[in-house]
Amino acid sequence: QVHLVESGGGLVQPGGSLRLSCEASGSIFSAAAMGWYRQAPGNGREFVGAIISDGSTNYADSVKGRFTISRDNAKNTVYLQMNSLKPDDTALYYCAYYSASGTYWGQGTHVTVSS
Numbered sequence: 001q002v003h004l005v006e007s008g009g010g011l012v013q014p015g016g017s018l019r020l021s022c023e024a025s026g027s028i029f030s031a032a033a034m035g036w037y038r039q040a041p042g043n044g045r046e047f048v049g050a051i052i053s054d055g056s057t058n059y060a061d062s063v064k065g066r067f068t069i070s071r072d073n074a075k076n077t078v079y080l081q082m083n084s085l086k087p088d089d090t091a092l093y094y095c096a097y098y099s100a101s102g103t104y105w106g107q108g109t110h111v112t113v114s115s
Contacts, residue, residue, distance in 0.1 A: 001026045002024060002025075003026045004095050004096075004104060007021050010110075013115050014085060014115055018111060020036070020080040020093055020095075022034065022095030024077070028076060029099075032097060032098060032099065033051065034071070034078045035047065035049065035050035035051075037094045038091035040090060047060050049067060049069045063082075066084045067081065069081075089111060090113050091110075091111060092110055092111075093108060094108045
């Protein structure tokens, strides 16, 4: 079993920044591939970005250049640094842990971008 806990969400003004964290525990491989997704009200869950074991990352076009994913393997934690936030970034943000047995999800953390 894998347990994921996201944190760091909140209310931020347009143009502001937030850093989300996702701490993994349980039967995990500290360098496993992990991702971030989001779901805005009324929409389906969409891919935001991911990081793989060698530290390589990829991002959705909508966040490229604004969001950065990093990881601290010693803390089993993945981060999502979000800069230049827009109202369209408002969503429930989830992290995901990819394993051979399937994808595990956290409960999510809310991000609201509003003035």
